[in-house]
């Protein structure tokens with residue numbers, strides 16, 4: 001199962017991915033988490049030691065330039081760069097969960113360094129196409145920067161949404177973009193949902209019920225403030241996390 005997560009800034013994408021990672025791991029699945037956020041935080045959420053020392057691959061200019069085969073002053077580069085050895089070099093492990101910090105993949109419109117971006121996309125595509133493991137891809141809002149070749153590897157997109165007008169607007173915009181990119185299976189996940197009124201607001205605004213709704217969790221807030229890992233053992237979200245995994249496995 002290859003699951004990508006998206007949503008407006010700060011809605012809880014990384015937290016929910018960390019909860020999912022732990023839950024899948026507890027169920028005996030091999031889990032790889034890929035952090036493709038421009039400011040990656042997944043390592044902290046998973047409790048990787050010395051998380052702040054991990055350098056995203058997207059910032060390794062020399063490596064990317066070398067792999068892309070780009071020669072200074074030339075417009076040509078290798079569109080099929082060698083990336084097979086990179087996972088072994090850059091995957092870190094936290095309590096049985098594998099993590100690769102990829103960093104930002106640029107969209108074509110943002111004036112990307114295309115040669116380097118090709119290396120990142122190639123690496124991501126390879127990781128997504130590897131069978132028999134759960135891959136969780138944490139991203140910033142949107143999916144269009146992934147490009148067609150990479151998106152074919154994603155089975156499912158989760159869009160995290162909080163119960164506010166602007167939250168719903170952004171979530172619907174992301175859904176539209178994802179549909180245009182032909183992502184097969186798109187679902188919403190509610191976060192910071194306090195009561196049935198919040199749930200109803202989300203259902204009506206989105207035109208469908210979210211797969212599950214996470215509450216505003218004092219346990220998550222406490223964990224975050226202490227700089228601890230987000231684990232499935234957090235009492236007030238354990239059941240919702242299990243329900244989410246069940247829902248993901250059902251469809």
Ligand SMILES: Nc1ncnc2c1ncn2[C@@H]1O[C@H](COP(=O)(O)OP(=O)(O)OP(=O)(O)O)[C@@H](O)[C@H]1O
Nearest residue numbers: 009010011012013014015214215216217220221224
């Ligand atoms: N259900 C929740 N209950 C309480 N706090 C939460 C919950 N979900 C997320 N948070 C807190 O909200 C903040 C933002 O969460 P998180 O970093 O997961 O969001 P994000 O969508 O990944 O943000 P970014 O767009 O910056 O990557 C964090 O401090 C996190 O601990």
Ligand SMILES: [Mg+2]
Nearest residue numbers: 013014037041
């Ligand atoms: Mg995040």
